[in-house]
Amino acid sequence: MVEHTIRSLLREGVILLRESGCPSYILDAELILCHILDMKRIDIIKYRDRVLGEEEAVDFFRLVEERKKGKPIQYITGCQEFMGIDFCVRENVLIPRPDTEILVEKTLELLKGKEKLRIADVCTGSGAIAVSLAYYIPHAYVYAADISEDALECCRRNIERHQLGRRMKLLRGDLLEPLFEEGLEGKLDALVSNPPYISKKDMDSLPTGVRCFEPHLALYGGREGMDFYIRILKDADKLLKKGGLLAFEIGYDQGRALKKIIQDHGIYKDVRIEKDLAGLDRIVY
Numbered sequence: 121m122v123e124h125t126i127r128s129l130l131r132e133g134v135i136l137l138r139e140s141g142c143p144s145y146i147l148d149a150e151l152i153l154c155h156i157l158d159m160k161r162i163d164i165i166k167y168r169d170r171v172l173g174e175e176e177a178v179d180f181f182r183l184v185e186e187r188k189k190g191k192p193i194q195y196i197t198g199c200q201e202f203m204g205i206d207f208c209v210r211e212n213v214l215i216p217r218p219d220t221e222i223l224v225e226k227t228l229e230l231l232k233g234k235e236k237l238r239i240a241d242v243c244t245g246s247g248a249i250a251v252s253l254a255y256y257i258p259h260a261y262v263y264a265a266d267i268s269e270d271a272l273e274c275c276r277r278n279i280e281r282h283q284l285g286r287r288m289k290l291l292r293g294d295l296l297e298p299l300f301e302e303g304l305e306g307k308l309d310a311l312v313s314n315p316p317y318i319s320k321k322d323m324d325s326l327p328t329g330v331r332c333f334e335p336h337l338a339l340y341g342g343r344e345g346m347d348f349y350i351r352i353l354k355d356a357d358k359l360l361k362k363g364g365l366l367a368f369e370i371g372y373d374q375g376r377a378l379k380k381i382i383q384d385h386g387i388y389k390d391v392r393i394e395k396d397l398a399g400l401d402r403i404v405y
């Protein structure tokens with residue numbers, strides 16, 4: 121029987137991943153091994169010569185195979201950092217993206233200094249936005265709504281993980297419906313959302329890892345990608361307090377169209393678009 125060490129397994133994993141065309145083959149081999157051994161990356165560097173059991177090696181190669189097929193590393197390790205917070209992720213739930221941090225940052229900035237806030241996040245998915253807002257605004261109460269049971273289960277784990285259960289509530293239902301059922305009419309200081317917004321034509325050009333492994337329920341926003349914004353806008357004003365904040369993540373080419381739809385609504389005074397770090401339109405608020 122061959123003896124496996126951290127070093128030898130990593131070497132084999134790196135080669136397998138590199139041959140498969142995986143772009144981040146070294147890091148991903150390390151992350152997979154860290155996940156299996158429940159160790160930090162620094163420790164697999166420190167203990168390179170530790171001898172590993174056959175079972176650990178079998179698990180490692182099984183997960184390397186999954187990564188070779190393009191499964192996102194976050195679905196393999198079950199976690200993703202977002203806004204400096206560790207999030208659990210699982211299949212059928214969109215992986216939190218750095219693009220979305222700008223929506224959280226902007227919301228935090230605009231709500232700064234306000235007391236006793238009530239905030240809702242619809243299409244919450246893993247809860248990345250909702251949990252971050254509750255985490256960084258200690259006096260806020262945050263509702264996290266989604267239609268997907270898998271998403272709510274994942275969000276629940278994230279709420280528990282960060283002990284935010286006393287200031288957060290999960291709601292299941294279609295877009296704003298559960299917020300109305302909860303009696304939140306006229307009560308929200310902010311309504312935020314990163315709904316599915318990928319248009320029909322852009323669905324085909326998504327990277328393979330996204331297209332083949334992430335839930336289309338969380339991505340596809342109808343022909344032009346605008347369906348969910350339009351449906352949310354129809355009733356969002358009824359939930360918001362006067363002067364409340366409405367903020368959306370958007371696709372790179374949706375800023376102007378969405379701004380116009382919101383302005384045509386007539387209620388929202390000041391509609392702004394903001395760019396992400398790549399210089400692309402990323403939020404409308």
Ligand code: GLN
Nearest residue numbers: 314315316317318338339
């Ligand atoms: N930003 C995501 C992507 O391009 C899409 C997120 C969404 O549809 N809300 O993969």
